[in-house]
Amino acid sequence: MIAFSSGFGQTFFISLFSNDFRQTFNLTNTEFGSLYSIATVLSAITIIWAGKLIDTVSLKKYTLVIVLGLGMTCLMASIVFNIFFLFLTIYFLRLFGQGLMGHTSRTTMARYFSINRGKALAISGFGFSIGEMIYPTIVVVLLITIGWRLTWFSSFVFIFIILGGSFYFLLRRNNFQKEDGFEHHVSYQDISWRRRDVLRDFKFYLYLPLTLLMSFTVTGFLFHQVFIAEMKSWSMMNLAQSFIFYASCGIGGSVISGLLVDKFTGRKLVPFHLIPMASILVVMLFSDHVYILYLYMAGLGLSNGFTENISNSLWAEIYGVNNLGSIKALLTFFGVLASASSPFLYGIIIDQTNSIDMLIYLSLILIALFSSLALFANKFK
Numbered sequence: 001m002i003a004f005s006s007g008f009g010q011t012f013f014i015s016l017f018s019n020d021f022r023q024t025f026n027l028t029n030t031e032f033g034s035l036y037s038i039a040t041v042l043s044a045i046t047i048i049w050a051g052k053l054i055d056t057v058s059l060k061k062y063t064l065v066i067v068l069g070l071g072m073t074c075l076m077a078s079i080v081f082n083i084f085f086l087f088l089t090i091y092f093l094r095l096f097g098q099g100l101m102g103h104t105s106r107t108t109m110a111r112y113f114s115i116n117r118g119k120a121l122a123i124s125g126f127g128f129s130i131g132e133m134i135y136p137t138i139v140v141v142l143l144i145t146i147g148w149r150l151t152w153f154s155s156f157v158f159i160f161i162i163l164g165g166s167f168y169f170l171l172r173r174n175n176f177q178k179e180d181g182f183e184h185h186v187s188y189q190d191i192s193w194r195r196r197d198v199l200r201d202f203k204f205y206l207y208l209p210l211t212l213l214m215s216f217t218v219t220g221f222l223f224h225q226v227f228i229a230e231m232k233s234w235s236m237m238n239l240a241q242s243f244i245f246y247a248s249c250g251i252g253g254s255v256i257s258g259l260l261v262d263k264f265t266g267r268k269l270v271p272f273h274l275i276p277m278a279s280i281l282v283v284m285l286f287s288d289h290v291y292i293l294y295l296y297m298a299g300l301g302l303s304n305g306f307t308e309n310i311s312n313s314l315w316a317e318i319y320g321v322n323n324l325g326s327i328k329a330l331l332t333f334f335g336v337l338a339s340a341s342s343p344f345l346y347g348i349i350i351d352q353t354n355s356i357d358m359l360i361y362l363s364l365i366l367i368a369l370f371s372s373l374a375l376f377a378n379k380f381k
Contacts, residue, residue, distance in 0.1 A: 003105040003127025007135045009097015016139045020148040043095040044336035051329020060171040070096040071159040078152035107328045110316040121309040122258025129250040193319035195326045206377035210370035211311040212338040220342030232288045245294045246301040253305020266313030271375040273310045277303035278367045281360045
């Protein structure tokens with residue numbers, strides 16, 4: 001549920017209001033994009049501190065504070081009246097929604113499950129994919145019928161009454177127990193790295209680029225999806241339909257990777273988890289058929305599902321779970337920076353080449369390079 005709730009702060013959700021925000025405050029695409037990127041980066045910096053609190057604060061209090069913050073931000077969005085408050089709104093949406101909601105879901109599943117960590121991450125990851133499936137349709141219908149301000153107000157009511165009530169009920173005892181009774185397995189409780197120790201570990205820097213690449217690549221491609229559709233002669237209707245493949249294959253990737261993680265561990269799998277995306281990017285170089293769009297979005301969704309489970313399991317396996325919130329907060333910071341930089345960098349390439357081929361070549365080179373680094377890292381304990 002908390003993964004599902006993160007949708008209110010995700011790019012795909014906020015972007016549905018971009019035209020309304022730009023028209024209301026007379027902003028150009030560049031101005032709104034810059035405001036969005038700056039707010040995203042600042043939220044990432046805040047997460048370094050706020051994310052580590054999950055290690056010391058009860059899950060019930062931590063979750064309810066995030067829900068309160070996200071609900072109040074949606075209320076702020078419904079009454080925003082100038083650019084400064086628009087900036088604050090986006091900052092808090094990115095902080096509480098995309099940042100801390102996702103961080104809480106992934107950290108909690110990785111912390112409380114060891115033997116079944118892959119399955120737990122897979123099940124919780126359904127929330128992200130279900131949100132990607134249903135939020136856009138609901139928001140578009142509300143925008144048409146009641147307008148953008150009342151749509152944000154409706155979100156505020158939904159978060160407070162439905163989500164807030166549900167979380168309070170589910171966490172009312174807060175008596176979670178970690179898995180036990182598996183003495184023949186390695187106990188990740190015996191591994192306890194601190195964040196400053198992680199930053200001194202060279203393996204961290206070998207694995208990090210590959211675990212961030214999915215966030216970087218997917219955000220870049222989705223942010224420029226209209227341009228890509230124009231270059232490939234795909235209609236906007238085709239583009240909208242393709243998100244069904246993206247979300248459904250995200251669920252499939254989450255399930256498959258969850259089972260594989262429990263059998264082989266995330267560390268063994270991580271060098272190979274972007275093979276589906278690399279394969280479909282190669283196909284895109286040679287065909288513009290509309291079916292390639294659906295395969296392309298399916299490949300992105302499948303690899304995204306793999307990344308969620310494999311990378312989140314990887315860090316728990318290597319560094320333990322005692323300080324996982326602190327470590328994951330740092331990783332969330334890097335992830336948000338990656339997602340904030342790709343629209344700008346991809347935009348420069350598009351402006352210089354007026355083609356998407358260079359984006360594909362760049363992505364394939366990065367996948368090959370970073371996968372090799374992760375494969376090399378597996379040679380060390």
